[in-house]
Amino acid sequence: MTPKNTPSSQPVDMTEQFRQERVARIKAMGGNQPLQDTAKAFTVESTRAGYSYNFSWMGRPIIQYPQDMIALQEIVWEMRPDVIVETGIAHGGSLVFSASLLRLLGGDGFVVGVDIDIRAHNRAAIEAHPMAPHIRMIQGSSVDEAVADQVRKAIAGRSNPLVVLDSNHTHEHVLRELELYSPLVKKGGWLIVFDTVVEVMPSGFYPDRPWGIGDNPMTAVDAFLKTNDRFVVDEAMDAKLAVSMAPRGYLRCVKD
Numbered sequence: 001m002t003p004k005n006t007p008s009s010q011p012v013d014m015t016e017q018f019r020q021e022r023v024a025r026i027k028a029m030g031g032n033q034p035l036q037d038t039a040k041a042f043t044v045e046s047t048r049a050g051y052s053y054n055f056s057w058m059g060r061p062i063i064q065y066p067q068d069m070i071a072l073q074e075i076v077w078e079m080r081p082d083v084i085v086e087t088g089i090a091h092g093g094s095l096v097f098s099a100s101l102l103r104l105l106g107g108d109g110f111v112v113g114v115d116i117d118i119r120a121h122n123r124a125a126i127e128a129h130p131m132a133p134h135i136r137m138i139q140g141s142s143v144d145e146a147v148a149d150q151v152r153k154a155i156a157g158r159s160n161p162l163v164v165l166d167s168n169h170t171h172e173h174v175l176r177e178l179e180l181y182s183p184l185v186k187k188g189g190w191l192i193v194f195d196t197v198v199e200v201m202p203s204g205f206y207p208d209r210p211w212g213i214g215d216n217p218m219t220a221v222d223a224f225l226k227t228n229d230r231f232v233v234d235e236a237m238d239a240k241l242a243v244s245m246a247p248r249g250y251l252r253c254v255k256d
């Protein structure tokens, strides 16, 4: 098929043209201030309204924004991890989501979830879920050395791990998680840090939480990147999502 305004005597590679248009569009979106302002207003008001608690994946509540779920799907397809390590299980929706993507990839991929408190009803529902063969769970604090050891043992022999951090959102906790789990990711892989958005929320937004402006996953990512040159922020991801719980939290591993 010939694209509009292209003489039929000059065929173009539609796929490449589509890709180039998308790259240009995303770049423009990053500098589109009215769009960025609107996205931020939506992020603040939807978070205040508890929007992230509205969704499920294959029947399990997932505490994520749909935009970030699509981003994760794109990353999984691109990098084809053979294991996904996630901190923060809650109801298990994100574990089931990751497991289902690994199932769709084929192969024997599985997800290892870590949570300090896996509630009995959540564990029972996850273990009874059709995706359970692709799920392993470890109970304990993700920053406990012994737990990190259990994770390393659980993924022994896997060559391409994807890491997703979504547990306690304080600076100290996330920085320690980054130190413990970033070495698992290989060049070409990804590490995703959720709730970096806390840094851009209005002051006093989380009165009953230990995190807030200046003490959150984004400040942890910034500190981590000052001393670690294996990872870079994927700014195109931020620009294209516009609405995300993980701005500057999509990290690409660029070095062995």
Ligand SMILES: C[S@@+](CC[C@H](N)C(=O)[O-])C[C@H]1O[C@@H](n2cnc3c(N)ncnc32)[C@H](O)[C@@H]1O
Pocket (backbone or CB within 6 Å): 061, 062, 063, 064, 087, 088, 089, 090, 091, 092, 093, 094, 095, 114, 115, 116, 117, 140, 141, 142, 143, 166, 167, 168
């Ligand atoms: C935001 S929820 C996770 C949501 C889940 N990833 C999803 O998308 O549905 C955060 C979870 O982190 C867990 N958590 C809190 N502190 C933790 C720690 N030190 N180690 C591991 N998990 C922790 C909580 O018990 C809670 O289940």
